[in-house]
Every structure is written in C-alpha cells, then in structure tokens.
Amino acid sequence: xxxxVYHAIVGFVVLNxxxxxxxxxxxxxxxxxxxxxxxxxxxYVGWPHGWLQPIADALKLMMKEDIxxxxxxxxxxxxAPLVFLVPCVLVFATIPFAPGLGxxxxxxxxxxxxxxxxxxxxxxFMGGWGSNNKYALLxxxxxxxxxxxxxxxxxxxxxxxxxxxxSLQMSTIVEAQRGLWFVGAYxxxxxxxxxxxxxxxxxxxxxxxxxxxxxxxxxxxxxRVEYSGMKxxxxxxxxxxxxxxxxxxxxxxxxxxxLGPGPAWMGPxxxxxxxxxVFLVVTWVxxxxxxxxxxxxxxxxxxxxxxxxxxxxxITAFVVAARSAGGA
Amino acid sequence: xxxTTQTVEVGYGGTERLVMxxxxxxxxxxxxxxxxxxxxxxxxxxxxxVIGYLHRCHEKLAENLTYVQxxxxxxxxxxxxxxxxELAYVAAVEKVGKIDVPRRAQQLRxxxxxxxxxxSHCLWLGTWCMDMGGALGGGATIxxxxxxxxxxxxxxxxxxxxxxxxxxxxxxxxxxYDVPAGWAExxxxxxxxxxxxxxxxxxxxxxxxxxxxxxxxxxxxxxxLAQEVGVCxxxxxxxxxxxxxxxxxxxxxxxxxxxxxxxxxAGDCFxxxxxxxxxxxxxxxxxxxxxxxxxxxxxxSRPGVKSVGQVRIPKGEGYTRIEGARGEVGCYxxxxxxxxxxxxxxRGASFSNLAVLPYIIPGHxxxxxxxxxxxxxxxxxxxxx
Numbered sequence: 162x163x164x165x166v167y168h169a170i171v172g173f174v175v176l177n178x179x180x181x182x183x184x185x186x187x188x189x190x191x192x193x194x195x196x197x198x199x200x201x202x203x204x205y206v207g208w209p210h211g212w213l214q215p216i217a218d219a220l221k222l223m224m225k226e227d228i229x230x231x232x233x234x235x236x237x238x239x240x241a242p243l244v245f246l247v248p249c250v251l252v253f254a255t256i257p258f259a260p261g262l263g264x265x266x267x268x269x270x271x272x273x274x275x276x277x278x279x280x281x282x283x284x285x286f287m288g289g290w291g292s293n294n295k296y297a298l299l300x301x302x303x304x305x306x307x308x309x310x311x312x313x314x315x316x317x318x319x320x321x322x323x324x325x326x327x328s329l330q331m332s333t334i335v336e337a338q339r340g341l342w343f344v345g346a347y348x349x350x351x352x353x354x355x356x357x358x359x360x361x362x363x364x365x366x367x368x369x370x371x372x373x374x375x376x377x378x379x380x381x382x383x384x385r386v387e388y389s390g391m392k393x394x395x396x397x398x399x400x401x402x403x404x405x406x407x408x409x410x411x412x413x414x415x416x417x418x419x420l421g422p423g424p425a426w427m428g429p430x431x432x433x434x435x436x437x438x439v440f441l442v443v444t445w446v447x448x449x450x451x452x453x454x455x456x457x458x459x460x461x462x463x464x465x466x467x468x469x470x471x472x473x474x475x476i477t478a479f480v481v482a483a484r485s486a487g488g489a
Numbered sequence: 490x491x492x493t494t495q496t497v498e499v500g501y502g503g504t505e506r507l508v509m510x511x512x513x514x515x516x517x518x519x520x521x522x523x524x525x526x527x528x529x530x531x532x533x534x535x536x537x538x539v540i541g542y543l544h545r546c547h548e549k550l551a552e553n554l555t556y557v558q559x560x561x562x563x564x565x566x567x568x569x570x571x572x573x574x575e576l577a578y579v580a581a582v583e584k585v586g587k588i589d590v591p592r593r594a595q596q597l598r599x600x601x602x603x604x605x606x607x608x609s610h611c612l613w614l615g616t617w618c619m620d621m622g623g624a625l626g627g628g629a630t631i632x633x634x635x636x637x638x639x640x641x642x643x644x645x646x647x648x649x650x651x652x653x654x655x656x657x658x659x660x661x662x663x664x665x666y667d668v669p670a671g672w673a674e675x676x677x678x679x680x681x682x683x684x685x686x687x688x689x690x691x692x693x694x695x696x697x698x699x700x701x702x703x704x705x706x707x708x709x710x711x712x713x714l715a716q717e718v719g720v721c722x723x724x725x726x727x728x729x730x731x732x733x734x735x736x737x738x739x740x741x742x743x744x745x746x747x748x749x750x751x752x753x754x755a756g757d758c759f760x761x762x763x764x765x766x767x768x769x770x771x772x773x774x775x776x777x778x779x780x781x782x783x784x785x786x787x788x789x790s791r792p793g794v795k796s797v798g799q800v801r802i803p804k805g806e807g808y809t810r811i812e813g814a815r816g817e818v819g820c821y822x823x824x825x826x827x828x829x830x831x832x833x834x835x836r837g838a839s840f841s842n843l844a845v846l847p848y849i850i851p852g853h854x855x856x857x858x859x860x861x862x863x864x865x866x867x868x869x870x871x872x873x874x
Contacts, residue, residue, distance in 0.1 A: 198633040295509045299531070299855070369627055370699050379855050381516060448630050451622030453699050454856045455531055 172254070172264045179253050183401040184215040186440065193441060194448045225390035230293060233387065237291030242388065242395035245284025248277045249399035252406040257332050259419045259428040270331040271323055274410055275316050278365070281403060282308040285374070288396070289384035300383030303455055304374045307364060310462035311371075315361035317470035321354040322414040324477045335418035342417040347480060350473065355415045357470045359442060362411065364458070366404045368443060370450040371458055408439040506534070513542045517620040517859040520869030524846070524858065533858060536850045538843065543873040551833035556582050556800040559830075561657035566835060567871035568654060569612055572605040573813035574820075574835075574871075575659040580740060580809040581822040582661045582830075586802035588791070592784040594663035595742040600779040601649070601658060602741070602811075603772040604642050604676075607683060609814035610765050610772075611639035614690065617762075617863035621703050621856075631690065638686050641679045648672060661800050663789025673780050680773045687769045694762075704759040708849045708861035711756055718845045722816020722838050723768065724865065727753045727760035734812040741811075745782070746775050758864040801828050815839050815866055837871040 188203060188211065195202025207213025229235060255270040257263035267273050282304060289301020323329055325346055326337035334343075344355045364371040375383045385396050412418060412435035419428030453461075512523035521542035527535040547566055551559050563578040564571035576598055583590060590598075615635035622628020643653045650656040650666055658664055694700045710720065715728035725732050733750040735743045751767035753760035791800070802824040810819040819836030842865050850858055 194630075198630050199637065200633065295507060299507075299509075299528075303531075369622065373856070379517070379859050448627055449693075450627040450697065450699050451618060451703055452628070452856070453702060454854050456854060457702055 168264060175253055175264050176250060179250060179402055179405070180398065182405060183398055184219060186401055186405060187218070188212075188215050189437075189440075190444050193444055197445070197448050219394065222394035223391055225393075227390040227392065228387075230387050232293040234291040234293060237287045238293075238387070239291075239392075241284050241288035241291055242392045242399070243284075244287055245281055246395050246399040246402070248280040248284070249403040249406065251277050252403070253409075255331060256406070256409050256413065257335075257418075258432055259425075260332060262429065263331075266330060266332050269329045271319060271329045271334070271410075271414070274406075275312075275319060278403065278406065279308070279312050281399065284399070285384055288388070292384070292387035294387050296380040296382075296386050297384045300374045300380045300386075304367075304384065306455065307367070307371065307373065307458060310459050311361050311364035311466075314357060314462060314466040314470045315365050317467070317474050318354050318358035318361055319410070319414060320474055321350075321470075321477050324474065324481055327481070331413050331418075335413060335420065338417040338420060342415065342420070344415040347477075350477060350480070351415070353469070354473050354477075355411075357466060357473065358411060358415065359439070359446075360466060361470075362407050362439075363443060363446060364462070366407060366443065367400070368404070369447040370453050372447075372452055373455050373458060404443065405436065405440065408436040408443070411439040412436040505529070511858065513539075517616075517862065519616065519862065519867055520872075522843075522862070522867065522869060522872075524850075524862075526855070526858065528855065531854045531856075533850055533853055533855060536847050536858070538846050540840075540843065540869070540872050543869045545870075545874065547874040548833050548835060551578075551830055553829065555828045556661050556802060556830070560659050560661075561655065564655040564657065565870060566837065566874050567813065567815070567818070567839070567868050569868045569870075570605045570609040570814045571655045572601045572658060573811065573818050575656065576602060576741070577809060577811050577813075577818045577820040577835075578822075578833075579659045579661050580811065581807055581820040582800075582802060582824075584807040584809050585805045585822050585824050586661070586800075588662050590663055590741075591787045591790055592742065593786045594788045594790075596779050596783055597664050597668070597788065598659065598741045599743060599746065600676075600776060600783075601646070601656075601664075603775045603779070604645060604680075606772045606814045607680070607769060607776075608639045608642040608646075610769055611635040611642070611683075613765065613814075613863075613866045615639075617860075617866070618694070620859040620863040621700075631693065634686070634690065638683050641683065645672070645676055645679060648675075660789060660791075662791035663787070665789070667788050668783075673783070676776065677780060680776050684770065684773050687766065691766060701759070703856075703860055704762060704864075705755075705757055707758045707853065707857050708864060709756045710845055710849055712754075714845065714848055715756070718841070718848065720816070720842050720845050722812070722814070722842065723761050723764040724816065724842050724845065726751060727764045728756040729754040734810050734817050738810065740809070746778050748775050758860055761864045799828075801826065802830075810836070813838050815868065815871070816842060818871075835871075835874050837874060839865075839867040839869070839871040843867050843872055 192202045203211025203214035206217045229238060252274050254264045255267050255273050257266045285304045286301045289297040289304065322334055322343045325343055326334040328334060344351050367374045385393060388396060412432060416435040419432040421427065421431035507528045509526045509528055511526055512518040513521040523539040525537040525539065526533050550562055554562060560575045560578055563574045566574045615632035618631035619628040646656060647653045648669055649672060650658045658666060710724060710728045712729045715725045715730060729752060731750050731752045736750050748771045751764045753763050804824060804826045806823040808819060808821045810817050816838030818838050821834040822830050823832040825831040846862065846865065850861055
C-alpha cells in the first residue's frame with residue numbers, strides 16, 4: 162500500500178471519528194450541564210438518557226430551511242462556514258492517538274496545530290462581515306480583538322512543554338513525559354503553565370466567561386446570528402471540533418498523552434480519558450461563571466496572562482539550559 | 490406614543506458612530522423594551538428608550554369593570570408579582586369607600602405580599618445573571634437554581650388560591666381565600682429552605698471575581714439622580730436613600746412587623762443586588778412573623794359578595810401606594826357612586842425606574858447595557874400597562 166493511500170484512509174477515519182465525537186460531545190456537555198443545574202437533560206430521544214438526541218439534532222439542522230439575508234455579501238457569507246470549519250478539523254491531522262497511530266506525526270506538530278487553529282479567525286470574520294448585520298459585525302470585531310490577545314498567551318503556554326521536551330513533535334513530547342507528566346514538572350512551573358493554557362484555551366474556544374463573540378444576551382448570537390440550517394451546524398461542528406482538538410492538545414502537552422498504566426493497547430483509551438478531562442474542566446468553568454466584558458477580557462490577557470506566560474517560558478528555558486549545561 | 494426622548498451625549502473621541510436597535514425583540518429585553526443605542530466602537534454614547542409595545546389599556550379597562558371584577562385584571566399589570574397590583578387596587582377602593590379590613594385579612598395580605606416579593610426577586614436574580622452570564626453559561630445555572638425556588642413559592646400560592654401566576658386573591662374588604670389546613674407548616678419549611686438557598690447564591694456570586702467586576706461600579710445612580718428622576722424600590726435604596734413605603738407609610742398592618750430596610754450607598758448594580766439579597770431575608774423574616782401572629786377571625790368584612798355589581802363605592806377619590814417587589818406601586822381612583830370606578834390611574838414602579846436608563850447607560854459598554862437593565866428589573870406589563 163502506498164503511503165498516500167494509507168494516509169488518505171487514516172485521514173478519512175480520523176475525520177469521521179472527529180465528527181462522530183463532536184456529535185456525542187454535545188450530549189456529554191448537555192448532560193454535564195444538566196447535572197450542574199439539577200436537571201436531567203436530554204432523556205426521551207433514544208431512551209434512556211437521550212442517546213439519540215445528537216442524531217436528532219443533526220437531522221433537524223439538515224432539514225431546516227437555509228436562509229440567506231438579502232443584504233448579505235453572498236460569496237463571503239456562504240464560504241464563511243467552510244473557511245471556519247476546515248482549520249478546526251485540520252488540527253486533528255497532527256494529533257497522534259498512540260505511537261504511530263495518527264494521520265501525520267509531523268516534526269513541527271505543535272507549530273502546525275497552533276498556526277492552523279489561529280486561522281479560524283478568518284472564517285469568523287467572514288461570517289460576521291458577510292452577514293451584513295450589526296450584531297454580527299460587532300461580534301466579528303470582538304473576535305479579532307480576542308483572538309489576537311489570546312493567541313499569544315496560548316502559544317507561550319503551549320511552548321513550555323515544547324521547551325521541556327526539546328521538540329515540536331507531538332510523539333516526542335509525550336515520550337518525554339514518561340517519568341513525570343509536564344503538568345507536574347518543576348514544582349509550580351508545570352501547574353501554572355497548565356492553568357494558563359486552560360485559561361487561554363477558554364478564550365480561544367470562545368467559551369464562557371470569554372464568549373463575548375457569541376454573547377447571546379447582548380449580540381443575540383454574534384457572528385452566526387444570520388446562519389441557519391446546515392451552515393449553522395457547520396459552524397457549531399467547527400466550534401466543537403476546535404474545542405475537542407484543544408482538549409487533545411492539552412492532554413498531549415501536559416497530561417502525558419497515551420501514557421498510563423496497563424498494556425500498550427490501552428494508550429488511546431487513556432488519551433481519550435485525559436482529553437475528556439480537559440474538556441470537562443472547560444465545560445465546568447463555562448457553566449459556573451458569568452461572562453466578562455470585552456475591555457476586561459483584553460486587560461486580563463495583556464496585563465496578566467501574557468506577562469505570566471512569557472515569564473514562565475523564560476524560566477523554563479533557563480531551567481532547561483542550566484540542566485543541560487550541568488549534565489554536560 | 491410613549492416615547493422618551495431623553496438622550497445624554499458624552500464626549501468620546503471616536504469618529505464613526507453606529508446606531509443599533511436593541512429590541513423590542515431581543516433575548517435580554519425583559520419583555521418588549523426597545524433601546525436605540527448609538528455606539529462608538531463598543532461604547533454606548535447615547536440611548537433612546539422606546540416603550541409602549543405592551544400597552545393593553547389597563548386604565549380604560551378599569552372603568553368598564555366592577556370593583557369585584559377588576560382585581561383579577563389588576564394582577565396582569567405586573568404579572569411577575571401579581572399580588573402587588575391587586576393589593577394596590579383593593580386598598581384604593583377601600584380607602585375611597587372607607588371599608589374596614591379585618592385583622593386576619595390584613596396579615597394575610599402582608600404574608601402573600603412578602604412571599605410574592607421572594608418569588609419576584611428569585612426571577613430577577615435568575616434573569617439578571619442570565620443577562621450577564623449567557624443562556625449557555627453560568628448565568629443559566631443561577632437562573633435554573635432561582636427558578637427552582639420560585640417554583641416552591643408558586644406551589645404555595647397554588648394551594649392557597651388555585652392559581653400560579655395571576656391570583657385574584659384580594660377582594661374589596663379582605664381576601665378571598667383562607668389558609669388551607671397544613672399550609673402554614675409547608676410555608677415555614679419553604680421559607681427556611683429558600684433562606685438556605687439564598688446563602689448558596691451569595692456564596693456562588695460574591696466569591697466570583699467575574700461577577701464582581703461585571704457589577705461593581707457599573708450603572709451608578711447617584712443619590713441626587715435617584716431623587717431627581719424619582720426611582721423607587723431597590724434602586725433608590727441602593728443609592729443611599731432609606732425610602733420604603735412599608736416603613737414611611739405603613740399599610741396592611743406593616744407597622745406591627747419587625748423588619749429592616751436595607752440601604753446601600755454605592756448606587757451601582759452590585760448595591761442594588763445587595764439590597765435585594767437582604768430583602769430576601771427580611772421578607773422571610775416577615776413571613777415567619779405573619780405565620781406566628783396570625784389573628785383569628787373573618788378574612789373579609791364583606792363576606793358573601795356574590796354578584797359582580799354588589800360593591801358600590803360612594804363618590805370620592807383617593808390614592809394608595811404600596812411597596813411592591815420593584816418599588817412603589819400607586820393607584821389613584823375616582824369613584825362616582827356606581828359599581829365601577831369613574832377613572833383609575835396606575836403608577837408603575839418599573840415605569841419610573843426605567844426612566845433612569847438614558848442617564849446611566851451612556852459611557853458604558855454594550856455588555857453593561859444588559860447588566861444595568863437587568864439590575865433595574867423592569868416588567869413591561871407594568872411599564873406600559
């Protein structure tokens with residue numbers, strides 16, 4: 162089998178696995194939120210506990226009428242969901258689920274992930290601009306503000322494990338955590354980096370308390386206010402794919418990926434559990450905080466998170482350099 | 490009609506302005522409020538408040554319905570705290586007609602008014618947090634918690650009057666229903682539970698830095714502005730003026746009850762929140778006192794009123810005011826000796842509270858508009874009537 166065919170097959174499988182996972186992660190989030198709010202959540206569609214609810218939602222969205230506002234910029238408006246979705250799904254290309262199991266374990270995996278996930282802002286802005294709606298426009302404006310402010314701390318936090326492992330390759334980073342996961346590295350260094358990563362993740366994923374793009378109580382639904390039917394579901398798919406992708410990244414960089422007790426075949430299972438843990442932490446925060454204001458979001462990023470992550474990265478670099486000098 | 494043209498300009502250095510229509514159909518319009526915002530970037534520089542989308546001719550209706558019929562319509566002015574408007578109307582009729590109310594009925598009125606205040610504040614807390622926190626976020630969590638407690642109060646009302654939202658509990662000369670067997674005990678348990686839950690909300694909100702930065706220093710109503718615009722209820726008490734009709738002009742035996750009137754001086758959203766949180770506890774205290782000291786005796790001075798035209802009020806006029814959950818609710822009644830009022834005028838608490846918005850919103854961000862509006866707690870049934 163030629164490598165091209167092999168990668169095509171793996172890519173197809175991963176893509177479909179991601180879409181299936183996105184579908185069921187929505188159910189997980191709804192159930193989790195329901196527990197927090199002393200409710201039951203989806204129950205009757207696919208009794209018991211609403212196992213078919215995501216399928217029903219997807220079918221409903223597919224059958225909805227697709228409305229294009231008369232004043233919309235049609236090309237931009239119609240392209241935006243795709244432009245948004247592609248980078249969100251593409252990030253999975255570099256994620257290895259176990260040693261050798263993944264689409265492409267690039268030697269610049271982390272860089273690829275960060276670069277591609279930053280691209281989603283283009284789709285966001287196209288959606289906000291193309292809709293020709295004031296709420297959507299304001300939301301697009303906020304999106305640009307927020308992504309610019311939070312991509313830097315996000316990248317700096319993600320670089321801490323990279324420096325510790327001395328590689329941008331995901332599998333090497335995981336193997337470097339065989340002794341100790343990076344979340345526990347060097348006293349408070351690892352935990353702080355992990356927390357900064359989580360906060361930046363919340364902002365990059367546009368989740369409460371940083372969901373000012375969506376802000377349904379002010380901007381109704383933000384940049385996707387004019388989208389309906391399948392285009393809306395593509396945007397939602399992208400958002401959740403991005404969220405899961407970042408959870409996987411968190412599990413890879415800080416929680417030791419597929420490392421865990423038990424035989425090797427349990428690796429992917431451990432990995433999935435850790436990613437779910439990151440996802441649930443993010444969800445937990447989402448359902449217990451109120452949203453903060455755009456100026457406060459920017460203040461948190463530029464005045465607190467950016468200096469903190471930069472400092473962490475520098476300290477990490479010093480520690481690693483000192484250790485290698487001492488060892489040599 | 491019903492348009493307020495009061496706008497306040499603040500000098501911001503921006504060059505381009507965007508006029509955005511917020512409402513009348515908007516997730517956090519709390520009904521049908523339309524705010525025409527002029528924006529410079531994210532900052533609101535002027536706001537025009539437009540009301541009147543829920544006008545239902547309440548005052549004209551009152552002229553066409555008898556004194557026996559109207560209380561159940563009066564409850565539809567402020568449908569979130571229906572007991573308040575009913576009480577204001579029957580109190581006005583009793584004042585003009587010089588009708589006494591038995592002691593037990595007075596105490597029952599206090600009891601339901603305070604339970605209603607608890608229910609109304611529960612709804613306020615939930616919707617306000619949802620304005621700030623999003624229907625898909627932490628705000629919704631608080632909303633569902635608060636609604637759960639409101640449901641308990643509505644259950645009490647259901648077993649008392651048979652209705653959950655619009656009660657028809659008050660009638661001229663007293664109240665229509667007496668407390669059913671076992672109700673007092675249930676009521677006690679419910680308010681105890683709500684008291685504990687209010688502690689939980691406080692812990693959840695006040696230890697949360699994001700909640701504090703969203704509310705402290707936002708939407709400040711100064712003492713002077715509060716007096717000038719004539720806001721009432723938690724708004725004026727949040728601005729440092731200890732004005733509460735229950736205390737300044739006691740009605741329905743409020744003088745016999747021991748309760749505090751909470752006052753905060755900051756005048757911001759957080760001060761209004763604190764006032765309402767203390768009011769939760771004070772209302773619970775009053776409910777307990779009312780249950781303990783409930784007098785024996787008749788519940789109405791005119792028992793057996795069957796025909797809708799049976800109550801006739803001599804010629805005269807009068808004004809009564811009571812402290813509702815949102816502030817001072819007034820009812821001005823002119824009687825001409827028949828079975829129906831000649832003229833009725835409502836003074837809605839939400840109406841006068843809403844008038845402060847064009848003064849305090851300019852200069853804030855869009856996100857604060859919804860936080861400020863939620864802290865004013867308007868009910869548009871009462872604004873437009």
